[in-house]
Amino acid sequence: MTTDVITTSIDEQPHELDPNKPLVQVKDLEVSFRTQGGDVHAVRGVNFDIYPGETVAIVGESGSGKSTTATALMNLLPGNGRISGGQVLIEDKDISKLGQRQMAAVRGHVIGYVPQDPMSNLNPVWSVGFQVREAIKANGLAKGRKEVEARAIEVLQQAGLSDAERRMKQFPHQFSGGMRQRVLIGIGLGANPKLLIADEPTSALDVTVQKTILDHIENLTRARNTAVLLITHDLGLAAERASKVIVMHQGKIVEAGPSRAILTDPQHPYTRRLLAAAPSIASQRIGATVSEDAKDEGVIELASIAKDRHEEAEAHAGGAVVKVEDLTKVFSIRRGGFKSEDLTAVDNVSFEVHKGTTMALVGESGSGKTTVARMILGLETPTSGEITVGGTRLDKAQGKELFDVRRRMQPVFQDPYASLDPQRSIGAIIGEPLKVHKVGDAKSRTARVEELLDQVSLPGAIAHRYPNELSGGQRQRVAIARALALKPEVVVLDEAVSALDVLVQAQVLQLLADLQTELGLTYLFITHDLAVVRVIADEVAVMEQGKIVEAGATDEVFANPQQAYTQRLLDAIPGSGLDWAV
Template sequence: MPDINAVQPVLSVRNLTTSFLSNGDWKDVVRDMSFDVMPGETVAIVGESGSGKSVTSLSIMRLLARTSSRIDGSILLNGKDLLNLDEEAMRKVRGNDVAMIFQEPMTSLNPVFTIGRQISEALTCHRPMSAAEARAETIRLLEKVRIPNAVQRLKEYPHQFSGGMRQRVMIAMALASKPKLLIADEPTTALDVTIQGQILDLIKTLQEEDGMSVLFITHDMGVVAEIADRTIVMYRGEAVESGDTADIFHRGQHPYTRALLSAVPKLGSMTNEKYPRRFPIVDPVTGLSSEPTALERPVEVDHPVLQVKNLVTRYPLAGGFFGRNNGAVHAVENVSFDLFQGETLSLVGESGCGKSTIGRSITRLATPKSGSIEMDGRDVISMSRPDLRELRKSIQMIFQDPFASLNPRATIGEALMEPFLAHKRGTRQQAREKAAHLLAEVGLSPDMLKRYPHEFSGGQRQRICIARALTLDPKVIVADESVSALDVSIKAQVVNLLLDLQERLNLSYLFISHDMAVVERVSHRVAVMYLGEIVEIGPREAIFANPQHAYTKKLMAAVPVPDPARRNMRRKIANDELKSPVRPAGFVPPTRNYTSVGEGHYVQAS
């Protein structure tokens, strides 16, 4: 790290105020922001959705619509004020002097062009070179971001890459013209924990190799601790606190900073805890904290409310002449577990491991190939359509994206009343009263029934989806990545809500997630999945204190820890992608055996 007092900043932002035109008035979204990014330094801007983080980065890049936005102040990049440049000059700056990577690479990559063509275009746009030179440089960049078989993958399209590998392609494109500043806007939020670890290590390594400065935008304090030299905390469009990252973590002064830090789930915080425990909630204005009470209702283990035995779910792949069967995606392979009344069983693993397919198979949104699923002793797989309709009163599902789960044309009241009326549980008046009661149950006001989904925040929409899942008084709720897309403090509130409801209503949860720290907080038991199979299952404390399978250990090692002392740590996670679950026609999976390593703790034999 160079002496930042002896050199000029790469980026100097002074009194940045960004406004948007709304109903004829200009409304400030970012107010009076000032900060510097020094050569080779990583500065993190942290805050929740709506705090102004991304608007700050888009203002720096001049990517906001000129007709509906206004930027005041000064933005100096290597001494050049970007706000005084015309659009032609600004185009030369973007990608050349400063580059940006976004949260979702599939919205940034063109699906109809190969990866090689898109990176070559980024190169030839800013530097004169032949097609052969561009190809050679593209291969070098792909190898630099640790993409295996770079030469062979030049001709592949974005959809042929995993999420983590697509994000590496975006980083390669950003590095094409060797920028002095890289702006990374939530680049790891949508990624699995092991892939997130790889991307963070990659950014650190590239920064060391090229002396690049990084402006890192995130709401994940664990990521901030591991990557940032200095941190700026934003709240409602303003910087409320800034300073050395270690000082922010250990001596944060602003109530909102303390609220963010208190809501971060810390792996290992549940050691010696018998029951799931709520998150402490700190008021962002007063700084007052709630006591994180435990969920002390014992699980009823007399008989399972849900039994899954030898479940197999596959998706056939047709192709060739006459649409012959070319094989299948072995999404779930020979999975067995029980779920008891009042229990939370968490399914964890990376994207593509089969977690969501299990949830969809149990609710019959996907059709299993074989095995058995019993709900209160009734066979789910062989149920007729009327019986299946009756079953769904007892088992409901909460999905990851609440906005996609709600009809944008229907009011919240209509969405909550629909299941009640469809199952003929009572009159419209009774349905309305039930909807109002459920809104109050999830911490919202009954007078919100006439609003539409777009009028709510992400956390509020997820509360509405939870309320809808409770409409028919189910025994089991499948929560499929239901808190993964939420900001850290909203995530804590929703998890606490789920625990409150479980305590009051004795609900059973199948909690599907890749967030190990949240899983540790909410679970009674944990099942770890890899390539469609459960490789380890057992009590939560046994899995986290004594993981046995190599893949479980890999998941644990990849979790970001909110400790700035880990700033220079490297996880040494292998850069390989998750293996494909596609198998050729006629493939017979090997028989797996399990070894008992403790009471209720089983691990797949290698």
């Protein structure tokens, strides 16, 4: 993937600011939300400064208060939220005392914003060009139709879209995730702000796209001397991109300081938990150790999971449970009128997954890895090739034989919010496979559900609750419990931890490793996150444009990649560029 050339307009010269004077001063900030049960204090006594041209990262899990702090800086809290104490000074002006008209002048011109989800933050019924033009008009960046149009094209070009003029007429759904995020970056930086707030700007993107997007932000902000506040839950990404890291937990700052000091010598137990649980950190073997006291506090150390997991797999690996030979999938894509063309999504792919081990299929979005998983699960029909599961050819299996194969192989999908029926109780969701396959009676199914909840470390009382009452991590545990209901041999996990915070992700990875050891499970792990692969997988196959370009033992592929594409994926892991990684 090439990095586009970034240009700076004549009217976007670097900001001339005093480098020794804070651009932003947050003093004893308190943020509260009014609820039916009284006020909820989301941010409590937060203090920090941001200097011109400086990149500061706020890290923490969901609910820690980091995004609320960011929105308070722009005075964009929800209707029931308010700054209930302290001050936010932007260029010595207290934003809580500014009127709507004054605050509108601050947003865009002084503070730019790149929100988290590019799909929900771009209106799907308006063209991309229309939305960029509206932002330019709102910020008063140009007057007259031709000037606004020219400025919109320039903004998108600076954000990395080289064919911006043609792209202006397209709609958000016609853009990839990376392209949509570039549009938001263009809008956020369009008014040449002095501070850019980037709230999880790359959490939904592949590592290579993520690196490109962050490089674009860094190049643009460096050229303009723009300060950056980066909100993230990935400590490796924060350490690589920011000079200063602020760690938030339960609405408070528990630790702050230079990135290197935080990473190599964390002082607070919560920071140690984040550090040990970050796959990007564990995969690079950064030289920070987790003390015995920290382990006693419940710290999950992913590096230890990886070591124990690989030793266990070597001791108990068996014959091939899943065999894929010369697998090909061709889709017919409509091109207007009655015309269509063929798209080869999977091209002559072959691999084996051995009993009791974990095989990871990795690659960028569009590489074909999820299509392979769908064919193995029987959700897509191969154009050609063979899939054998437990000695049974899927293309030859019919009726009861196919039904039995599906019983031996179960999926866990990416989104724990979408993969659970919101209208059914947790007990009914977990017990559904037992009912479909007519396993046992009602009493034995209830007992099996209780056993499964215990296996995934959830209390039995959850069986009577509904998905909307659970956290993301709890929902994914429910999805795993459902997959285990029929005691399968193979579990196919499609991006099963990518939507989770690092602490919850670490808990789920630990759970998967424990269940594999206890039940002798075989995993096929589909992911774009090579940091997670280093922790969980024994074998890895790297896919590019529908083909497997490299495969082998995980440690060997990571230590000695043979293909430039694999090396690019490894280089894009957040934290891989740190000069103190060992």
